[in-house]
Amino acid sequence: MTIINDLHIIAVSGQRSAVSGQRSAVSGQRSAVSGQRSAVSGQRSAVMNLTIKIFSFVVMSSVYIPGAFAAWSIGDCQEAWNNRTATLSFQGPASLNIPEDTPSGTVVYEETKSGVSATIRCDTPAVFGIKSNPALIEQPAGGNLFPIKGTGLSWQITASEGGLLAGPVPSIPPGRILPTLPPLNIWYTWSSNRNNFKLEIIKTGNITGKTKLPAGIWGTIKANQMAMIDIVMSKEVPQEALSCVTPNILVPMGEYTPSDFNHNGQTPPIGYKIGLINCPKGIKKVTYALIATTPVIDREGGIVSINASSTAEGVGLKLMNDNGLPIKLNQSYTFSDYNTAGGNFSIPLTASYVRLQSQQLVSGSADTEVTFSISYL
Numbered sequence: 543m544t545i546i547n548d549l550h551i552i553a554v555s556g557q558r559s560a561v562s563g564q565r566s567a568v569s570g571q572r573s574a575v576s577g578q579r580s581a582v583s584g585q586r587s588a589v590m591n592l593t594i595k596i597f598s599f600v601v602m603s604s605v606y607i608p609g610a611f612a613a614w615s616i617g618d619c620q621e622a623w624n625n626r627t628a629t630l631s632f633q634g635p636a637s638l639n640i641p642e643d644t645p646s647g648t649v650v651y652e653e654t655k656s657g658v659s660a661t662i663r664c665d666t667p668a669v670f671g672i673k674s675n676p677a678l679i680e681q682p683a684g685g686n687l688f689p690i691k692g693t694g695l696s697w698q699i700t701a702s703e704g705g706l707l708a709g710p711v712p713s714i715p716p717g718r719i720l721p722t723l724p725p726l727n728i729w730y731t732w733s734s735n736r737n738n739f740k741l742e743i744i745k746t747g748n749i750t751g752k753t754k755l756p757a758g759i760w761g762t763i764k765a766n767q768m769a770m771i772d773i774v775m776s777k778e779v780p781q782e783a784l785s786c787v788t789p790n791i792l793v794p795m796g797e798y799t800p801s802d803f804n805h806n807g808q809t810p811p812i813g814y815k816i817g818l819i820n821c822p823k824g825i826k827k828v829t830y831a832l833i834a835t836t837p838v839i840d841r842e843g844g845i846v847s848i849n850a851s852s853t854a855e856g857v858g859l860k861l862m863n864d865n866g867l868p869i870k871l872n873q874s875y876t877f878s879d880y881n882t883a884g885g886n887f888s889i890p891l892t893a894s895y896v897r898l899q900s901q902q903l904v905s906g907s908a909d910t911e912v913t914f915s916i917s918y919l
Contacts, residue, residue: 619668619768622661622729627762630658630699631774632741634755638695639824642783643917644745650695651743659734660763660770663723668765670707671717672699672773678756686710687746688761693781694749697760699773703737706730711763720765730765741773755779785918786821786828786887793893795859800903807897811866815888816914818877823884825918828877830889832861832869833913844868845896846910853906857895861912864890874917 614621632653640650662668672688674681679697680689687696699711707730712718720730743755757778763771793814802809818828832844839845844861845868848854861869869875869891877889897903 616769617767618665619662619766620664621768621770622663622731623659624661627769628658628660628771629774630655630739630763630771631776634775634777634779636779638743638755638779638781639784639822640745640749640781641825641827641918642749642785643919644749645919646745646747648745649742650745652740654738654740656738657734658739658771659732659737661729661731662765662768662770663729664720664766664768665722666766667722668720669714669717670720670763670765671712671714672761672763673714674761675759678758679760682713684713684716686712687744688713689746690743690755690760693753693755694745694747694783695743695755695781696746697741697743699763700740700742701732701737702740704730704732707732714764749781749783752780752782755781782822784822784824786825786916787817787819788914788916789817789819791816795893795895795908798895803895803897807899808860809895811862811892811894813864813890813892815890818880818887818889818916821880821884821887823882825880825884826882827919828880828887829874829917829919830877831874831915832871833915834871835911835913838871839898841871842868844871846871846912848908848910852908852910853904854908855904855906856898856901857903857908858898859908859910860894860896862892862894864892866892 614625632655634653635651638650644650672686674688678691680691682688686698688698689696701708701711706718706720723729755775755778757775759772759774761773762769763773791814793812795812796809798809804810816830821828834846836849837847839847839858845858846861847858861871863869877887880887895908
């Protein structure tokens with residue numbers, strides 16, 4: 543009798559103006575024609591000034607804001623328009639139902655928000671990035687992914703505009719260094735009518751069972767000591783790892799005599815089925831693999847040894863699909879009959895005893911165990 547049980551589910555980024563002024567002065571010494579040149583020079587001067595402003599924007603990754611003043615200051619940093627920390631609030635999904643073995647790095651939810659602004663400058667080079675709320679979110683040592691405690695998920699925020707402020711917002715430490723700006727009305731800025739913030743929730747660890755993404759402040763975007771924007775999840779989000787129930791099974795292999803082995807040294811195949819019970823909607827793909835718990839005789843041929851408590855000798859167990867083709871050990875196969883609507887399913891397989899020509903055949907018990915590994919994707 544062969545026992546096949548212990549099923550395990552594995553998660554498997556002024557000089558030209560001065561020259562124009564000189565031309566204007568020279569033109570003042572000339573006739574009406576010179577006056578026209580002076581007017582042209584004046585136009586050139588205006589163009590040169592505009593060019594300087596654009597040049598500053600490109601080089602400093604900042605923006606010139608005439609008449610801007612500090613509405614709010616903390617430490618050596620100032621905010622031009624907001625007089626308090628702004629709030630970037632995300633609604634989140636109604637729920638997150640994620641197949642248990644979804645590959646790490648998969649984006650399972652994203653949401654984009656606009657309408658939030660920040661305009662800052664600091665008197666010293668500023669450390670820019672996110673400090674997480676330690677009650678809910680882990681603070682990574684670097685990068686831009688922030689693990690949500692107890693969920694197997696992480697989040698990141700990406701800004702669409704802002705020069706040095708654009709792109710994924712990093713963790714502090716180490717953050718991103720914003721160079722000190724010239725002593726003019728030049729500021730680092732996120733414009734409320736141009737910039738978008740994208741929240742991505744990403745699978746980064748094992749997910750099992752049911753849990754919740756917490757509501758509240760997940761983190762704060764800062765420059766030095768200035769808290770620019772709080773990142774808020776507006777509600778709790780139920781999260782569930784999707785999988786099926788897979789009961790252990792016992793496969794009675796029967797009793798045989800030497801004459802029962804055919805010319806290939808194999809007994810008649812015995813069919814059995816692996817059950818996938820109460821599969822929820824949302825699983826897109828199921829794969830399975832057979833993993834030996836006893837020594838492997840032939841990986842490609844799907845043959846494993848009987849266990850140490852068996853008394854028979856000279857036989858092994860061959861694992862096959864329902865067409866009699868060997869199942870390669872430790873290799874994933876796609877269950878083609880799975881329906882994404884969910885429900886109950888079974889994977890049909892077969893097994894046979896095989897004679898081992900290198901050993902003498904001795905009668906007795908011939909048992910073994912095989913682990914059935916299923917991945918939900």
